[in-house]
Amino acid sequence: MLRQGLPSQSLVREFGAPGPRVGGVPDFHAVTRDHVLSAIAECDERGADSFQRAYGFGKTHDYLLWHDGKSYDSKAILGVAYKYATGTAASRARFAAEKEGVANLLRHLEFDVTFVDATGLADQPATGEWREAADLPLDESRDAWAEAARGGLIETAGQYHAVVTTKELATLAQNRTGIRTKQLTHYWIGDVLTRVAAECARRDEPLLSSLCVTTDGSVGASYAPAVLAATGEVPADADDHAAQERLRCYRHFGADLPEGGGVAALTPKLAATRGRERKIRAQEKVHAHCPICNLQLPATGICDDCN
Structure with a gap:
């Protein structure tokens, strides 16, 4: 049963009492659980990176x-939930000094919210409590991670030209998995x-x-x-091969593609690096x-002055 009625005194202290606010400061008590669920659905549809960029939120976060x-x-979810409540999203700047307040408000709406440490790990994982990989058989931990990684990569594949870093995936x-x-x-x-790739091969999917x-x-x-x-x-070239496989992934897992079906591409950072390397090689050419x-x-190999 969802908690209804007046907000707690702690929430009143952090976000103000319910009702219209002056000076353009958002009243987050207008946000309901349904508004938060709508923001979550939009995030799922757009992909986390695109969602956060669209509303001006970066990847760093203190609470999940x-x-x-x-x-x-x-913060991104609550900011967009405010859009569903009022018609205008709350900006990232609105949360600068209210990290814990955001978590408390979402918990008040009966969502699970956990603190994230400097490594990116939550104080409490999705499973409720942590287990140490060192205490488990190697295959048990690796298979569990591979299954979770596969889910995360499928989410990434839903956004054209999106990638995830090894640190983010880890x-x-x-x-x-906890x-x-x-x-x-x-x-x-x-x-x-490697386990993810093997499962893709078993399912006849792109890698x-x-x-x-x-x-x-x-x-x-x-x-x-x-x-x-x-x-x-x-x-022969791992990154060129991966670029082709990524395009196949975007097509297979339902990303919105441009007209023509999209193109295979290196990541922007790697493409820039290779461009610089080509330029250096050209300059060093004898x-x-x-x-x-x-x-x-x-370029003709014939001297214009002597021939």
């Missing part, structure tokens, strides 16, 4: 809102992505592992082994010179 086993940025897998580890991500995420990239925008060293495990072949006047030869 949990619903149906998925986590959401509590955090998601731990938060959703299994955490003190091991550095690069020691285990490759195995998880979701292609959507996971490092901070430099590359799929990194873990991608080629995942492709090998899934297809029996090693890609140019031929005329044996008579020693001037640099044009």
Whole structure:
């Protein structure tokens, strides 16, 4: 049964008493549970990254809102829930000094909200309590993480040209399964992505592992082994192969594609890096010179002055 009636005194202190406010300050007591559910549905439809960018919220967050086993940025959801309540979304700046207040208000509406530490892990995961990977058989933790990662990657595939970093995916897998580890991500995420790729191959799907990239925008060293495990072949260029697989993922998992079906693309960061590298190689290229006047030869290879 949902709690109805007057808000608690703590919420009144944090957000003010119900009713119209002056000076343009939002009254969050206009927000109901249904408004929050509408914001969650919009986030699911648009994808978290697109949703947060559209309303001016970044990826950093102090509290996670949990619903149906998925986590959401509590401030972004409440800000957009305010739009459903009043017609105008609350801006990110509105929450600058009210991090805990946001969590308390959402809890008042009977949502689960957990604090996120500096590593991105919630103080309480979706399962209710943490288990340590070191206390479990390796396959149990890795299979659980792979299943959770697969779900997160399918969500990513729903947005054209979206990707997720290895750190973000590792955090998601731990938060959703309630299994955490003190091991550095690069020691285990490759195995998880290989298991995801193997499951994709079993289902005759494009490789979701292609959507996971490092901070430099590359799929990194873990991608080629995942492709090998899934297809029996090693890609000549891992990032070019991943770009093609990502396009297949967007098409397969229902992303809104531009006219023509979209194009395969490197991540913007990696594309920029490769562009700089090509420019440097071109500048370092040794140019031929005329044996008579020693001037640099044009592209034709024939000296304009001596011939």
